[in-house]
Structure formats: C-alpha cells, structure tokens
Amino acid sequence: MNTTSRDSRYKVFDKYALFSNFTALIAGLNAGYNSGVPNISQDVILECPPATTGAYFPDCLPMEPLVWGFAVGVFAIGGLIGSIGAGYITSTIGRRNTLLWNNVVFVAGGLALAMSTTTVLFVIGRLLVGIGSGVAGVAIPTYIAETSTNRMRGTMGILFESSQMLGILLAQAFCLFFNGVPGWRWLMGATIAPAAIQAVLLCFCKETPRYLIMTGRLDEAKDVLEKLRFGYDTENEFQEMLDAQRGDSSTPTSSTQLCSSNPSTCVLDSDKEYEEKTIIPCEGLKGKSLTEVTEEERQEVTVVTALRPLNILDVLRDRSLKKFSIISIILFAFQPLSGIIGIIYYSQSIFKDVFGAEKASYVTIGIAIINLVMTSVSAVIIARTGRKLLLLISASGMAVMAVTMVLASLYNIEMLVVVSCKIPNSIRWIYRVFPNIQASFFSALLYVAAFAIGMGPVTVTIIPEIMPTVAVSAVVGAATSIGWIGTFSVGLIIPTMKQYMGSYTFLVFAVINIIATIFIKMFVPNA
Numbered sequence: 001m002n003t004t005s006r007d008s009r010y011k012v013f014d015k016y017a018l019f020s021n022f023t024a025l026i027a028g029l030n031a032g033y034n035s036g037v038p039n040i041s042q043d044v045i046l047e048c049p050p051a052t053t054g055a056y057f058p059d060c061l062p063m064e065p066l067v068w069g070f071a072v073g074v075f076a077i078g079g080l081i082g083s084i085g086a087g088y089i090t091s092t093i094g095r096r097n098t099l100l101w102n103n104v105v106f107v108a109g110g111l112a113l114a115m116s117t118t119t120v121l122f123v124i125g126r127l128l129v130g131i132g133s134g135v136a137g138v139a140i141p142t143y144i145a146e147t148s149t150n151r152m153r154g155t156m157g158i159l160f161e162s163s164q165m166l167g168i169l170l171a172q173a174f175c176l177f178f179n180g181v182p183g184w185r186w187l188m189g190a191t192i193a194p195a196a197i198q199a200v201l202l203c204f205c206k207e208t209p210r211y212l213i214m215t216g217r218l219d220e221a222k223d224v225l226e227k228l229r230f231g232y233d234t235e236n237e238f239q240e241m242l243d244a245q246r247g248d249s250s251t252p253t254s255s256t257q258l259c260s261s262n263p264s265t266c267v268l269d270s271d272k273e274y275e276e277k278t279i280i281p282c283e284g285l286k287g288k289s290l291t292e293v294t295e296e297e298r299q300e301v302t303v304v305t306a307l308r309p310l311n312i313l314d315v316l317r318d319r320s321l322k323k324f325s326i327i328s329i330i331l332f333a334f335q336p337l338s339g340i341i342g343i344i345y346y347s348q349s350i351f352k353d354v355f356g357a358e359k360a361s362y363v364t365i366g367i368a369i370i371n372l373v374m375t376s377v378s379a380v381i382i383a384r385t386g387r388k389l390l391l392l393i394s395a396s397g398m399a400v401m402a403v404t405m406v407l408a409s410l411y412n413i414e415m416l417v418v419v420s421c422k423i424p425n426s427i428r429w430i431y432r433v434f435p436n437i438q439a440s441f442f443s444a445l446l447y448v449a450a451f452a453i454g455m456g457p458v459t460v461t462i463i464p465e466i467m468p469t470v471a472v473s474a475v476v477g478a479a480t481s482i483g484w485i486g487t488f489s490v491g492l493i494i495p496t497m498k499q500y501m502g503s504y505t506f507l508v509f510a511v512i513n514i515i516a517t518i519f520i521k522m523f524v525p526n527a
Contacts (some may be wrong), residue, residue, distance in 0.1 A: 079480075
C-alpha cells in the first residue's frame, strides 16, 4: 500500500497508465486503417488487367459497383456484430483479455483479404476486420475510462477517435506508394502488423481495477490501482470505486466462488438478519453464511457487493439508468446521421470528378489530416470547455457547413469570389495546384473539422462519465451497435440520394444536425 500523502485522484500523468492506454489504442488505429484502406485502392482492385501474379492470386477482383459497395459496407455489418457481442465479452473475460483475443479476428481478416482469390473471400475478410473493429469500439473506451487518471480520462477517451483518424490517414498515405499490383494485397494484409504488436504489448498490461472489483477480486484490484497510480495514495480512489459498485443494481456472486479467487477476502451472501453483503477475511470461511460467522471474524469488514454485469435490458428497466442510456444511444445515432459518412467514405470518387484521380488522392489525404488535427485539438481543450459545449459547436457547425455546401454547389461559387481575391501568400499555392477551386470544397473541409472537434471524438467519452461501471459495457455496446447500423445505412443510401437529389443532398443532413444541436442543448448533461 502507498504511504505517500498524495491523493491518486489528483494525479495527472502516470507512465504505466499511459502505456496501457496507448497499447489499447492500437486497436483503434487498426479499425481506422481498415475503414479507410478501400477508398483509394478501389480502382486497382476492380479494374486491373486480366492477368495473374502467380498460380493462385489474381491481379484483381472485378466487381459490379453494387457488389463493391456491399464489400466495403459489410465492414459496418461486422462492426455491428462485434459491438453487439462486445458488451457481454468484456464483462465476461475482462476488458484486457477482450482486446487481446480480438487481435485473432484482425489477423484472420487480414489473411483473408490479402489472399483473396474470389469476391466471397474478400467480403469475408472485410466482415472479419469489421467485427474486430466493432469489438474494439466497445473495449477500448471502457478500458481507457477504467485505467486512466481522473484528469486524463477525457483526453485519453478522445484519443480513441484520434487513433482511428490516424489509421485512416496511414491507410490513404500507404495507398500512394502501394496502390498497384500486387501492392493492394499488402495494403489489405497490413492490418496483421498492428494486431501482432498489440498482442505482444498487452501481455505487459493489467486488467482494469473496476472490472476486478466488479468480479470480487479486491486484492488484485487494489494492487493494479497502485501500479496505475505509482507513488500516490490510492485509498480514497479505491474507496470511491467500491462506493460506486455498492450503489449499483446487482446480483451477488457466491461466497465460495469469490473465496476461491480471493484467499484473503470473502463476500458472504446476505440473509434476513443483515441488509448488506459483507466482505471479511476468507481464511476458513468459504461457504459460510453470515449467521455462521463469529463476531471476531466480523472485525475487519468492508461493505461492497460483487456484481453481475448488466445487459442492456437490465439497464433500460432501471429507472435511474434508463434516461442516460437512451441519451447515449441517440448521441451515437447522430454520428452517422450527421452525413460525415458521405465525405469520409466517398471523398475519392466525389473529388475525382472535380480534380482528377491523382489530385483527388491528395485531397482525400488532406481531409484525413484535418480530421486527425481537429480531433487532437478536441483532446487538448476538452478539460477546459467540457463535453457538452464541444458537441454543441460541432453539431451547429456541421449544420451551417451543410447549407454552405449546398449553396456553393447550386451556384457554382468559386473560393476566389468568397475571399474577394485577397489571398494570403501562405495559401496561394492551393490555387496553383487546384485552379478555380469551389467554395463547396472548403465547406466540406470545415464540415469534417466541425465533426472532428465534437461529434466524432466526444460522444464516446460521455458514457463512462454518466453511467456506473456495471452498466458501461452494455450501454457502449448498444450505442455503438446503433452507430454501426447508421453507418451502413447512410453509406448505402448516399449514392442514391446523390443521384436523385443532386446538390440538395446535404440539406437533409443540415436538418438532422439542427435537430442534434437542439437535442444536445436540452438533454445532454454537462459531463
């Protein structure tokens, strides 16, 4: 036990906690990579000459546009499957072990993609990496929230979104160098590398203290917390964790099970004479009821409950949890419904018509850079501004930029007119590279920036702040499932919307973002 008087609740940085958090974030980078890698490599995969690079692996996998759309979109279906199962998995085998074994899914998906000889195998690979990404989307925020220091929790939570943006950026940058035959296979199989690295590093990481408390492993939880807050007194923080658990709806684990895993402590089931479940020294007490324990054996008593993790139905039945769980789920739904998928997934094909294939690739990378930079800005300022303000700025900014994009497209407004030809020398090169650039392009960039500063990264950090530990996995799983459904649905209908609505497409998303702004203002707590 730490003897220092410094309270761990006020510690800012801890090297081991940061190591654990960044190790978990590798899966986020992997998810982002798999999300972004088909964008630029599409033409090479679909349209290469009818030859083979060897006896078994064809140079290309010709697909109809609808089939290719499904092959790309099945990633979101996999994400849905992964997020649905992740809540149960993280509550059953732990957050760390979930991340560890999830790398097997990434490796299997990478092998299927890299060695694809048919469209079916390619789709299976995309499904598998989608499942891995869905699991990561639940396990990473939970792991980070339960291991990072109080002062760094918001920043580290936002870095999950940053890791995904970095993955997208790396995927698109690599495409510039390996976007050929058989380079596209290396691009698809590269997901194996971060999976292998994370699997090794996780061997040096610990399970979260809150999960260990939830499963009744109190001694281990205290040891882990002291390692995560090295040099600081953890008594108060540990007691807060116990108090949080004690206040949750739960079902106690049997004393025999808990004693077998905790030789120094034991949770004894309550009976009619005692209102609370009780933890006492376990030596020789396995299986005893409270009425069989002597007064001497009750001397070192800590009140706590060993918890059964809640599923989403349990959460929705609980009046104290229902409201905030619904708010969290709706927030996740607004992410894809904001229209960001239209720019992130289809930027290459959209800007190819404007700038040509080669320049469109650089524009796509530029969008990824802006996404990453603004997400990082959000991580820096969240502690000062708060989550709700960033969400309001984000949703309202996207609404304004959506309207601007529509107007710029309808009236073919060039950016030269907007800035009245007063162009700083520092950005004059843009107009030499992209002559007659339209205001709609800059509106799209600002649209991405608005998303990246709030709706993208902040949403995922809300749940661990407003929900008790025992309900976090269930709510994150349900919310991310809704998010994946929205991602698949919006990605599927945007081409059709563009076909029939043309330049008016983003008016729909402007309305949705206005609704999101009102919802955030009225219902989201100041977390």
